[in-house]
Amino acid sequence: MEGASVAELLEVRDLVKHFPVTRGVAFRRTVGHVRAVDGVSFSLRAGETLGVVGESGCGKSTLAQVLMRLEPPTSGTALFEGEPMFSLRGAALRRWRRDMQIVLQDPYTSLNPRMTVGDIVGEPFEIHPEVAPRGSRAGRVRELLDVVGLNPEHLNRYPHQFSGGQRQRIGIARALALRPKVIVCDEPVSALDVSIQAQVMNLLAELQGEFGLAYIFIAHDLSVVRHLSDRVAVMYLGKIVEIGTEEEIYRHPTHPYTQALLSAVPVADPALRGRRDVIRLTGDVPSPVDPPSGCRFRTRCWKARDVCATDEPALVTRVGNHPSACHFAEERHVVP
Amino acid sequence: MLEVEDLHVEFRTRDGVARVLNGVSYHVSAGETLAVLGESGSGKSVTAQAIMGILDTPPAHVTRGSVRFHGEELLTASPERRRAVRAEGVAMIFQDALSALNPVFTVGFQIEEQLRLRRGMSRAQARARAVELLDLVRIPAARQRVREYPHQFSGGMRQRAMIAMALALDPEVLIADEPTTALDVTVQAQIMDLLAEIQRERRMGLVLITHDLGVVAEVADRIVVMYAGRIVEQADAVSLFRAPGHPYTAALMRSLPRLDSKGTALETIRGLPPSLLRIPPGCPFHPRCPRAQGVCVTHVPPDVRLGLGRTSACHFAEGVVGGGGVGG
Numbered sequence: 001m002e003g004a005s006v007a008e009l010l011e012v013r014d015l016v017k018h019f020p021v022t023r024g025v026a027f028r029r030t031v032g033h034v035r036a037v038d039g040v041s042f043s044l045r046a047g048e049t050l051g052v053v054g055e056s057g058c059g060k061s062t063l064a065q066v067l068m069r070l071e072p073p074t075s076g077t078a079l080f081e082g083e084p085m086f087s088l089r090g091a092a093l094r095r096w097r098r099d100m101q102i103v104l105q106d107p108y109t110s111l112n113p114r115m116t117v118g119d120i121v122g123e124p125f126e127i128h129p130e131v132a133p134r135g136s137r138a139g140r141v142r143e144l145l146d147v148v149g150l151n152p153e154h155l156n157r158y159p160h161q162f163s164g165g166q167r168q169r170i171g172i173a174r175a176l177a178l179r180p181k182v183i184v185c186d187e188p189v190s191a192l193d194v195s196i197q198a199q200v201m202n203l204l205a206e207l208q209g210e211f212g213l214a215y216i217f218i219a220h221d222l223s224v225v226r227h228l229s230d231r232v233a234v235m236y237l238g239k240i241v242e243i244g245t246e247e248e249i250y251r252h253p254t255h256p257y258t259q260a261l262l263s264a265v266p267v268a269d270p271a272l273r274g275r276r277d278v279i280r281l282t283g284d285v286p287s288p289v290d291p292p293s294g295c296r297f298r299t300r301c302w303k304a305r306d307v308c309a310t311d312e313p314a315l316v317t318r319v320g321n322h323p324s325a326c327h328f329a330e331e332r333h334v335v336p
Numbered sequence: 337m338l339e340v341e342d343l344h345v346e347f348r349t350r351d352g353v354a355r356v357l358n359g360v361s362y363h364v365s366a367g368e369t370l371a372v373l374g375e376s377g378s379g380k381s382v383t384a385q386a387i388m389g390i391l392d393t394p395p396a397h398v399t400r401g402s403v404r405f406h407g408e409e410l411l412t413a414s415p416e417r418r419r420a421v422r423a424e425g426v427a428m429i430f431q432d433a434l435s436a437l438n439p440v441f442t443v444g445f446q447i448e449e450q451l452r453l454r455r456g457m458s459r460a461q462a463r464a465r466a467v468e469l470l471d472l473v474r475i476p477a478a479r480q481r482v483r484e485y486p487h488q489f490s491g492g493m494r495q496r497a498m499i500a501m502a503l504a505l506d507p508e509v510l511i512a513d514e515p516t517t518a519l520d521v522t523v524q525a526q527i528m529d530l531l532a533e534i535q536r537e538r539r540m541g542l543v544l545i546t547h548d549l550g551v552v553a554e555v556a557d558r559i560v561v562m563y564a565g566r567i568v569e570q571a572d573a574v575s576l577f578r579a580p581g582h583p584y585t586a587a588l589m590r591s592l593p594r595l596d597s598k599g600t601a602l603e604t605i606r607g608l609p610p611s612l613l614r615i616p617p618g619c620p621f622h623p624r625c626p627r628a629q630g631v632c633v634t635h636v637p638p639d640v641r642l643g644l645g646r647t648s649a650c651h652f653a654e655g656v657v658g659g660g661g662v663g664g
Contacts, residue, residue, distance in 0.1 A: 055520035056491075163608050193375040193609075194547060198591035198602040205601065220521065227593035227602070246598070264525035266550030268592060270573040273554060280529065281522045283476075284490045 008079075009181060009214055010044040010067075015076035017059075017066050021289060032289050036062035038238035039076075041315075046181065049208065049215040051229030051246070053222055053261070057285050058235040060218045064186045067216065068102050069093075098128055101175035105187035107167030111159040117170055118155030121145065124177040131178050144173040147210075149203060165196035172203065176211070184216045189224060201228060222265050226250055234258045237288055237296040240315060244322030254319055254329040257297045263334040277334050295327070303328050337541055338387070338426060338509045339363040343401035345382055345565075347612075348394060354612040356382050356396070358565040364509060367539040369532075371556035371573070373546060377609055378562040380545045384511045386411075388428050389418045405509075423454050427507035431514035433494035437486040443470075443497045444482035450504050469500040473530060492523035496530070503534065509541040516551065528555060549592060553577055558645070561585050564610050564620035571646040581640075581648035581657040583625045619650070627652055 018033040037059040065071040104110040125132045132140045142152035148169040189197040232249040242255040263279040298304040315325040345357040364370040374380040403410045430436040448462035470478035473496040516524035561569040569582035580586040590603040622632040640653035
């Protein structure tokens with residue numbers, strides 16, 4: 001078993017998640033589908049960080065929910081250490097759940113206000129008693145609080161007694177409890193103030209080094225993703241439009257959407273005002289219920305031609321060294 | 337044109353008195369963009385609400401200070417006079433357009449209402465003007481959309497509608513409170529471009545309240561940085577980013593991920609912003625400040641002048657600004 005190529009920790013193929021749109025109360029009928037995730041493939045190696053960026057409605061959070069098996073996929077497969085994880089049942093499913101954990105965006109709603117911090121962080125041990133036998137739990141919880149930079153003596157406090165940044169640390173401690181191999185981070189710092197955001201990002205980076213964690217780091221903030229990611233996937237309307245190393249995506253983007261996204265990020269340097277290559281998209285993201293034919297970005301793309309409406313561009317390498325789902329992929333340097 | 341001077345606001349709560357503003361002064365002139373930068377709880381929005389006269393009292397009480405528009409004191413003005421200034425002198429837009437717009441009236445009605453009340457326009461005139469305004473903020477098919485309700489608009493579109501409403505009576509100053517925080521980055525760029533363009537054309541004063549250093553760097557002429565209900569630094573945008581004059585501003589800039597920060601730990605500001613119920617004595621930033629000395633605990637720092645129009649409320653301001661900046 002060990003001999004097989006287990007370099008890829010997680011291998012996702014053609015993942016699809018559609019949500020039905022229904023009408024009527026007594027005679028409920030399906031009138032369409034929200035194509036939240038529509039054919040996504042990627043892989044994740046042990047110990048690496050894959051950043052996932054995109055604007056609201058691109059499907060990045062649905063992707064997280066499906067990968068955690070909080071929502072069943074409509075179709076597609078995912079191999080975790082070579083095993084198809086969507087068909088796991090019983091004891092095998094429970095064992096897999098230890099390996100994959102999630103940290104959510106909102107530190108206010110993701111912690112039960114009636115539970116003490118000790119109970120929140122220790123709850124995973126109730127379900128997986130094999131990880132920490134009953135007698136050793138309080139000690140483990142203290143260790144975990146210490147690891148994430150909280151005072152272990154505070155384990156009898158309630159979430160409301162902590163600030164937003166501290167609550168996010170509690171959520172991280174809970175995710176670490178079962179010694180997972182992968183943590184899906186869904187916008188873990190976007191609810192935090194700038195001065196607190198840096199603290200939590202540093203913590204995530206430290207923990208990765210210490211425990212050899214792999215992260216799927218989902219965020220809309222491109223500079224946050226850049227700071228932490230080894231590789232980056234850019235999503236638009238349920239699809240990955242470009243994927244590559246951090247360097248490839250930020251220094252050598254080839255998809256027009258990636259270029260527009262990067263160019264829209266304000267740069268904290270007034271000296272560069274008016275001296276940057278600025279791409280301004282018009283309009284809003286189309287509805288995922290009825291996405292455009294062919295290339296989904298074509299309605300906002302300045303390069304769009306007839307072929308873009310008829311042929312959906314595949315995510316393949318056309319220029320440079322990384323795949324990009326554009327018929328007319330070409331490099332354009334947009335970030336100073 | 338619009339001046340705030342030594343403004344003090346406290347919130348009288350069950351837990352005690354929160355000193356939310358502790359002597360805030362700033363001004364904005366025609367055609368100028370003033371950015372008010374700060375994190376949550378710094379008092380940046382409360383200042384704007386005090387200017388507009390829309391603080392909830394109780395718990396909020398203005399205990400001292402002055403808000404003047406063209407020299408006229410607003411804090412003691414009659415409710416009618418304040419309403420008039422609010423409509424035509426100083427307008428405001430908010431972060432969350434969905435809750436700022438009334439869900440039971442059409443977007444058109446909400447724009448037309450003020451035109452009919454304040455300008456005495458007929459229904460037809462007001463409707464025509466509303467369509468023009470929606471056109472101005474680039475809402476496609478304005479003639480149809482004017483009849484729609486806020487929930488039928490996308491997030492970016494609602495923000496545009498709110499801007500149209502704020503512009504209806506040609507205000508001289510627009511206060512924008514986190515106008516793009518809830519928006520996606522490509523839409524944020526569109527809205528900031530639109531605001532900048534409208535401001536240029538109308539020579540409007542713009543007060544932009546934000547926590548985003550990037551947005552500030554792109555549009556601000558001058559910047560005031562707020563912390564714990566005080567202005568800790570004010571400067572023109574270029575100088576502030578080249579060499580911040582207050583340790584808080586400097587630390588904030590260093591905590592942003594940058595090109596060369598990859599693979600290294602970000603610099604952080606230790607600890608948390610203070611509770612406004614118990615603001616530390618002396619300099620409110622001293623418990624988190626790497627430069628803090630004895631004097632910072634005992635004495636509130638004065639505004640140290642660092643050149644033309646530049647001040648920093650730090651005992652060691654000259655050292656901070658001389659210590660070199662941290663580029664973007």
